[in-house]
Amino acid sequence: MRLSQFHLATVKEVPADAEIASHQLMLRAGMIRKLASGLYTWSPLGLRVLRKVENVVREEMNRAGAIEMLMPTIQPRELWEETGRWQKFGPQLLKIKDRKEQEFCYAPTAEEVVTDYARNELNSYKQLPVNFYQIQTKFRDEIRPRFGVMRAREFLMKDAYSFHLGQESLAETYQAMYDAYSRIFTRLGLKFRAVQADTGAIGGNASHEFQVLADSGEDAIVFSDGSDYAANVEKAEALAPATSRPAPGATMERVDTPVQKTIAEVSAFLGVAPAQCVKTLLVKGRDGLVALCLRGDHELNEVKAGKLAELPDEVVLASAAEILAATGARPGFIGPAGLPAAIPVIVDRSAAVLADFVCGGNADGTHQTGANWERDARMTRIDDIRQVVEGDPSPDGHGTLHLARGIEVGHVFQLGGKYAEALGATVLDDQGKAQVMLMGCYGIGISRIVAAAIEQRHDDAGIIWPEAMAPWRVAVCVINPKGNPDIATAGESLYQELAARGIETVLDDRGLRPGAMFADMELIGIPHRVVVSERGLAAGTLEYRARHEAESRAVTRDELLALLG
């Protein structure tokens, strides 16, 4: 590509509404432009990168035996009613009407449509297993779109759905997808981790997320230093402490804490470590309020809490008014000792081994010291309800856990029979009997990968693309071609030769001054830069610099060709 024939639209100034590096750089490089909240136009430059990612994904999906197809983005209400998701998906589902007032949604995912296709097209076990995939636009009406294409409302996703007669076959394809995903992210040059993920309300047997490691990531993940255990923090189990609860050593005493409400305030005021306090959260249960007790230095894991039988899937904290009505005290002074008998008390494993602890006094302005379980405070049940923290033992018994931030770019999931059952997708088995198919689903956020890669790979000058994602591998920059026609000729000939060898090259023939040209090529992250100049012509060399290196060096034409392979 000759840059004079392309549309490059870089900007010097950092856009005002971009917070994180990838968003800023994508705007500055002119890869995307915002149309409205969560909606982005991909420029010619941006699209080149997006297509690179798409093609790697497509190649590896095909290699893993998946079959590409394409489903509509607009889908009829009736189908979504069959699975109950027309209501259940909530406000994230964008609903629209056509001229006949028929209702549709813009697809946030395609289980319904693919399963409808499968129930019509698949009749026999001989057709299984099969794995359909598409690379298609999705729309999710996010509460708060942010970070550019990282969390956009409209985005490009690869979604695959596999169909099976038995669990064993599902597990095989699941593993094949897991392996394909690992190859994809490796080929794309990303630092990533596959982590165990929560299977959520859908149930199912197994689920892994593929997380690109980046400090700006919205997800927290944990991994062990003594094994290959890795999980989303939502899923990671906090083991019960190895030590058992000491016998009570103190008597319980009420102390005045007139304005101290938070654990930090109370522990500072009383001179007691947060780990020796019990914090009590009152949440709305399925049937009245429920108390959740945690060690003062621990946080509630809402996903774990949502699985408790007493609580709805979505954990909601009780309001100040509800707490006052139930306990006679305001938030900040609630504790397990002396709570009304109607409130179940679910105690985290770590909080359960405390003795002589500090907790709220269930009366405004007071806390209790020297409190003890059983003697002073009743426990309905002990369970794992906290978030794991740095240094916790790994749930598999090997090593300790470390925390990291990640960007979820892929998710593989064994769905089981959920959708096939709801939609009546069956095949005849070898006995001639109808069997509900089992399903797996496997997603990759194509557009998000572009942003995630930049998060991981950039410097002050701009993007540093991995070779597999770069819009072009090589940039040929000609200096003052108008002043010296030999330079223009040499640049053109080098460009032709690289192109003839199948090396994707961009020739910067815009005639800009060197500084502006270099700044652009660095901003848009081209991995290899070759400068053709008067100096070089005189010496018979070219000047080469890799994007990730600080210095350039003189090379001959042959050396350059060898270097670029």
Place this chain on the structure above:
RNA sequence: CGGGGUAUAGCUCAGUCUGGUAGAGCGUUGCGUUUGGGACGCAAAAGUCGGGGGUUCGAAUCCCUCUGCCCCGACCA
């Protein structure tokens, strides 16, 4: 959904408090000089000041209202 902020030229922003003919930098166009790290000079084009309503002799500026966008919160017991 709640809270906060913001809306002025293509972009980044000043001007608003204290009402009086619309500003800068970057970018764009033309001419000239320049050509190894975002060049310089001269000239030029470009804004219904987010929309609507009100107050006033006069509104970017004050008041009301609507809308867009951004941020924060959904961890406080």
